[in-house]
Amino acid sequence: MSIFSKDTIEEEHKKKQADFQEEDVETVLDEEEKIKSKFESKNALRRYFDDAQLLFNLVRDYASGEYRDIPFNIVAAVGAALLYVLSPIDLIPDFIPVIGYLDDAAVIAFCLSLIERDLAAYKVWKNSKS
Numbered sequence: 001m002s003i004f005s006k007d008t009i010e011e012e013h014k015k016k017q018a019d020f021q022e023e024d025v026e027t028v029l030d031e032e033e034k035i036k037s038k039f040e041s042k043n044a045l046r047r048y049f050d051d052a053q054l055l056f057n058l059v060r061d062y063a064s065g066e067y068r069d070i071p072f073n074i075v076a077a078v079g080a081a082l083l084y085v086l087s088p089i090d091l092i093p094d095f096i097p098v099i100g101y102l103d104d105a106a107v108i109a110f111c112l113s114l115i116e117r118d119l120a121a122y123k124v125w126k127n128s129k130s
Contacts, residue, residue: 004091009106012091016080025063028079032056035086044101048108058122067125074118081111
């Protein structure tokens, strides 16, 4: 039996995404180092570290106005997922040994699948600038 279902993860992410506002973009960027440290230090999140870096780049390029070929709801989905990782109290509180970060990883995985096309377009844009 699963600790939480795909539907529960989707519902939790959508709730956080709906609450995400334009000013929360700056919060994501202000908290970048704290969030990335969780990706680096927690086994459940480590596999998503490169994805997290890409998501932060997307948020940063959106915030600077360099990349606006994306609807705000996609930025909100990304920002909500990243801030979810930072929150110690969520579906499975982070202080619970071993499983405390499984829901965080599930939310990131859900977000990545949700924004797959938009993320692919962003990567093309980002690579064309290099």
